[in-house]
Amino acid sequence: MPSPLIYLILGAAGSGRREILADLIDGGLDEGDRAAVLLAESEAADPADAKLASVSRWRLTPDQIIEAPLPPEATHVFFVVDGRRSPTDQIEAFKLWLDAQGHGLARILCVINCQLAEKYPPLLAWYEACVHFADIVLLNRREGVANKWLTGFLAHFHDKFYPCLFELVKGGRVKNPRLVLEPQARRVSHVFDDEQDWIFTNAEGEEIDEQEETDDEDGVEVTPEEDPYLALDASGRRSKRIPDIAKFL
Secondary structure, X not given: OOOOEEEEEEEOOOOOHHHHHHHHHHHHOOOOOOEEEEEEOOOOOOHHHHHOOOEEEEEEOOOOOEEOOOOOOOOEEEEEOOOOOOHHHHHHHHHHHHHHHOOOXXXXXXXXXXXXXXXOHHHHHHHHHHHHHOOEEEEEOOOOOOHHHHHHHHHHHHOOOOOOEEEEEEOOEEXXXXXXXXXXXXXXXXXXXXXXXXXXXXXXXXXXXXXXXXXXHHHOEEEEXXXXXXXXXXXXXXXXXXXXXXXXX
């Protein structure tokens, strides 16, 4: 049996992620496909769960290890993170789980609760972290949101040339489910790339190009590239810190 396509779903609790998933599964998969949804055990029940064909729960151990048996016979697996916890911590744990399964990643979807983001401007930093990892960003909960805010939110990312796609959601539905599920990487982060990226520094600690010639080749240090959102500082905390989403929900 071919390897299943595995999708990671980011977003805050209450963003409508499961409602959108039901639409994607209904409109984006073929008749012979079998979808499975893995929800964090801490996620509260949602009316949209009844529209999902196969739902099971995953848990994060105290050692930050994900326990989630891969559903058998599934052709598409949608892994929904805990919407009240740090997305970066969960992404790091998910990467280890994915490697243990021996499968690659199809795509990362990020659902934006526009009402929440507009109400709390400090959450822009939280959503920046999610968009950094995302291949496609779905703008949901837009009812009552000012057009000026939405335009500014999109411009913030477009001006920084983010490669991911931004799509509007209306009534829990996307315009083109197959486009959303297309397994094409468009994310900034290289964490899930098949090949490791490396950083080359000279004896003075300055970063240099891999092909750059140097008179002192023995002084060149090669280290694996570290994602800025997963890097740790000297105290063991994330170097690039983001707000605690639970304080805004």
